[in-house]
Amino acid sequence: MKDLLTVGTVAFDSIETPYGKAEMVIGGACTYASYAASYFTDRINLVSIVGDDFPKSEMEALEDKGVNLKGLEIKENAKSFFWAGKYHENMNKRDTLTTDLNVLDDFDPVLPDEYKSSKYVMLGNITPELQTQVLDQLDGSQRLIAMDTMNFWMDIAWDELMKVIGRVDILTINDEEARQMSGEYSLVKAANKIHELGPKFIVIKKGEHGALLFGDEQIFYAPALPLSQVYDPTGAGDTFAGGFMGYLAKTDDVTFDNMKRAVIHGSAMASFCVEEFSIKRLKNLRDDEVNSRVMKFKQLTHFDL
Amino acid sequence: MKDLLTVGTVAFDSIETPYGKAEMVIGGACTYASYAASYFTDRINLVSIVGDDFPKSEMEALEDKGVNLKGLEIKENAKSFFWAGKYHENMNKRDTLTTDLNVLDDFDPVLPDEYKSSKYVMLGNITPELQTQVLDQLDGSQRLIAMDTMNFWMDIAWDELMKVIGRVDILTINDEEARQMSGEYSLVKAANKIHELGPKFIVIKKGEHGALLFGDEQIFYAPALPLSQVYDPTGAGDTFAGGFMGYLAKTDDVTFDNMKRAVIHGSAMASFCVEEFSIKRLKNLRDDEVNSRVMKFKQLTHFDL
Numbered sequence: 001m002k003d004l005l006t007v008g009t010v011a012f013d014s015i016e017t018p019y020g021k022a023e024m025v026i027g028g029a030c031t032y033a034s035y036a037a038s039y040f041t042d043r044i045n046l047v048s049i050v051g052d053d054f055p056k057s058e059m060e061a062l063e064d065k066g067v068n069l070k071g072l073e074i075k076e077n078a079k080s081f082f083w084a085g086k087y088h089e090n091m092n093k094r095d096t097l098t099t100d101l102n103v104l105d106d107f108d109p110v111l112p113d114e115y116k117s118s119k120y121v122m123l124g125n126i127t128p129e130l131q132t133q134v135l136d137q138l139d140g141s142q143r144l145i146a147m148d149t150m151n152f153w154m155d156i157a158w159d160e161l162m163k164v165i166g167r168v169d170i171l172t173i174n175d176e177e178a179r180q181m182s183g184e185y186s187l188v189k190a191a192n193k194i195h196e197l198g199p200k201f202i203v204i205k206k207g208e209h210g211a212l213l214f215g216d217e218q219i220f221y222a223p224a225l226p227l228s229q230v231y232d233p234t235g236a237g238d239t240f241a242g243g244f245m246g247y248l249a250k251t252d253d254v255t256f257d258n259m260k261r262a263v264i265h266g267s268a269m270a271s272f273c274v275e276e277f278s279i280k281r282l283k284n285l286r287d288d289e290v291n292s293r294v295m296k297f298k299q300l301t302h303f304d305l
Numbered sequence: 306m307k308d309l310l311t312v313g314t315v316a317f318d319s320i321e322t323p324y325g326k327a328e329m330v331i332g333g334a335c336t337y338a339s340y341a342a343s344y345f346t347d348r349i350n351l352v353s354i355v356g357d358d359f360p361k362s363e364m365e366a367l368e369d370k371g372v373n374l375k376g377l378e379i380k381e382n383a384k385s386f387f388w389a390g391k392y393h394e395n396m397n398k399r400d401t402l403t404t405d406l407n408v409l410d411d412f413d414p415v416l417p418d419e420y421k422s423s424k425y426v427m428l429g430n431i432t433p434e435l436q437t438q439v440l441d442q443l444d445g446s447q448r449l450i451a452m453d454t455m456n457f458w459m460d461i462a463w464d465e466l467m468k469v470i471g472r473v474d475i476l477t478i479n480d481e482e483a484r485q486m487s488g489e490y491s492l493v494k495a496a497n498k499i500h501e502l503g504p505k506f507i508v509i510k511k512g513e514h515g516a517l518l519f520g521d522e523q524i525f526y527a528p529a530l531p532l533s534q535v536y537d538p539t540g541a542g543d544t545f546a547g548g549f550m551g552y553l554a555k556t557d558d559v560t561f562d563n564m565k566r567a568v569i570h571g572s573a574m575a576s577f578c579v580e581e582f583s584i585k586r587l588k589n590l591r592d593d594e595v596n597s598r599v600m601k602f603k604q605l606t607h608f609d610l
Contacts, residue, residue, distance in 0.1 A: 089490050185394050188533045209514040212531060221605050223526040226517060228493045260608040294610065300526050301606045303565040305599065 002143065003043045004249035005115055006033045006242065007134050008124020009104065010048040010072065011081035014097075015277060018089055019231050025278035026058055027083060029124035029148065032235035034067045035282040036269040037122075037246025039290050042066025044246075045115040047134065049107045051078035061283065070112040078103045091233045091274075092207040111137040120249040122241055123147035123168070128160040135167055144254050146170035148241055151177050166198035172241050174205045187212060188219070201259065203244070205237050213263050216256045222263045223300060225271040225293075232277045236270045239282065243269030268293040307448065308348045309554035310420055311338045311547065312439050313429020314409065315353040315377065316386035319402075320582060323394055324536050330583035331363055332388060334429035334453065337540035339372045340587040341574040342427075342551025344595050347371025349551075350420040352439065354412045356383040366588065375417040383408045396538045396579075397512040416442040425554040427546055428452035428473070433465040440472055449559050451475035453546055456482050471503035477546050479510045492517060493524070506564065508549070510542050518568050521561045527568045528605060530576040530598075537582045541575045544587065548574030573598040 013027030030048045037044050044067045052074060059069055084098035109130055116139045123131045125148045135145070145168045153161045154177070165171060171194060179185055182193035191202045191214035201215035208230070210223040244266030251258055271293060275281045318332030335353045342349050349372045357379060364374055389403035414435055421444045428436045430453045440450070450473045458466045459482070470476060476499060484490055487498035496507045496519035506520035513535070515528040549571030556563055576598060580586045 188531045221528040226493045
């Protein structure tokens with residue numbers, strides 16, 4: 001088992017879906033990723049920033065899961081990042097209603113010394129400048145660095161984004177964004193083009209249609225678990241990434257075969273995430289629930305010839 | 306190996322995709338399904354109608370694949386069914402430019418006696434009345450009856466559609482149509498509602514996102530093969546259905562485990578279909594190409610825990 005560094009937002013969300021509303025609940029890419037990873041490793045080094053409005057009880061809950069919060073800056077007299085969004089019946093699309101950067105506006109991530117040798121790194125979706133700033137502080141001993149990004153940074157910070165993408169091993173990105181980044185409609189061609197930008201592996205997230213892993217001239221397709229009800233897809237992609245990297249940090253094996261298992265574990269965690277608003281379902285899972293969910297993916301996809 | 310009865314259109318298509326155009330090429334649900342099935346069985350009983358404009362050479366090509374054309378009516382001084390459509394970059398959506406029913410307008414399917422005991426039946430997408438008319442001529446000894454349909458019949462012939470759905474074992478339908486038929490967005494809930502209408506098994510086709518098989522309180526998810534280029538998706542759903550039913554007729558085993566294999570074989574055939582316009586790719590496949598394509602699906606989805 002190796003250390004996993006997770007960087008990104010720890011935040012509040014207000015969410016509306018066809019099934020209900022949740023106001024000022026816990027959110028943030030780094031929160032979701034850390035909870036998901038915590039089912040595989042208790043050596044998680046979190047880097048983020050919150051205001052003094054962020055509940056102490058929520059920090060303690062993360063620490064109880066093995067998340068090291070030395071890298072969590074708590075800014076006095078400031079508000080945490082806030083996002084509000086609304087989903088329609090097609091949960092693959094959403095409208096952003098509010099984005100209040102608040103503390104994120106002058107986030108200057110400083111890694112505690114003990115974080116710098118983390119062998120696995122998950123750069124959540126923040127500005128490419130901040131992602132670069134984190135990479136610059138690492139000691140160079142990393143085994144696998146993954147990053148997430150979004151269309152917004154392609155639109156306003158393309159050059160900086162290309163620099164950081166050139167330095168990572170894995171890019172996780174959704175299908176529309178992969179198409180935008182590559183200019184290719186076919187996801188096979190899109191992954192090939194992104195591969196040329198630097199990452200050895202590309203994970204394309206397709207929401208309810210699952211996820212594709214490209215690398216080593218191989219492709220792996222993990223479906224999403226078909227569910228009767230998706231209550232809240234917020235954080236599902238980050239949860240996937242956290243489960244994926246948590247499993248890799250636990251097993252410390254970066255072969256394509258083990259990455260397949262990691263994709264399945266990430267998909268299993270994402271399938272829990274969407275069953276409740278916010279981190280409610282992710283906070284208190286039992287190991288046997290996680291294991292039986294992973295087995296469901298096997299039943300769902302395996303066949304004998 | 307058992308007989309497979311295939312019913313549906315044998316037609317001409319004119320197709321435009323972002324990659325090219327094909328004018329007056331061979332099309333029709335029953336054509337695609339029969340070619341796909343022919344790689345698993347040479348006992349295919351085709352029921353359809355064409356005009357005397359349909360090339361003799363194309364009929365001979367079907368016969369060479371083991372397709373019995375005794376049930377193909379050739380109408381003198383009449384034109385074959387014609388469909389023209391255009392695809393945009395997102396190949397999951399298409400615009401219909403022309404639909405000329407021609408001979409289909411007064412199609413009155415009469416089953417040759419030797420067809421009536423076919424153990425496997427694939428009712429392609431035609432009017433529910435015609436599907437019913439075919440069912441009424443069967444001798445009752447069938448092992449598995451599948452049908453396909455489309456939104457058009459839900460809009461204009463709901464009651465007749467419900468009657469025929471109540472008589473079949475499997476419904477194959479695309480995701481949007483499953484949602485329309487059930488009034489449910491979740492495909493799990495949609496399949497449950499359709500199950501209550503009669504079919505024991507439901508196959509929901511999701512185009513580039515693969516296909517789901519529901520039945521016996523189990524779910525199986527087969528991805529579509531990620532391809533660099535989809536030249537022409539016309540007939541992919543019918544090809545899937547033909548491969549699926551052809552494999553079942555060959556193996557004569559309707560357990561859920563064998564249906565999984567059938568879904569994979571159907572998906573493999575569909576992945577060939579889209580690689581060229583019309584039936585070009587489907588006409589002359591070698592068995593080893595089919596087998597290695599099926600193996601690709603295993604590599605694509607299998608993982609060890």
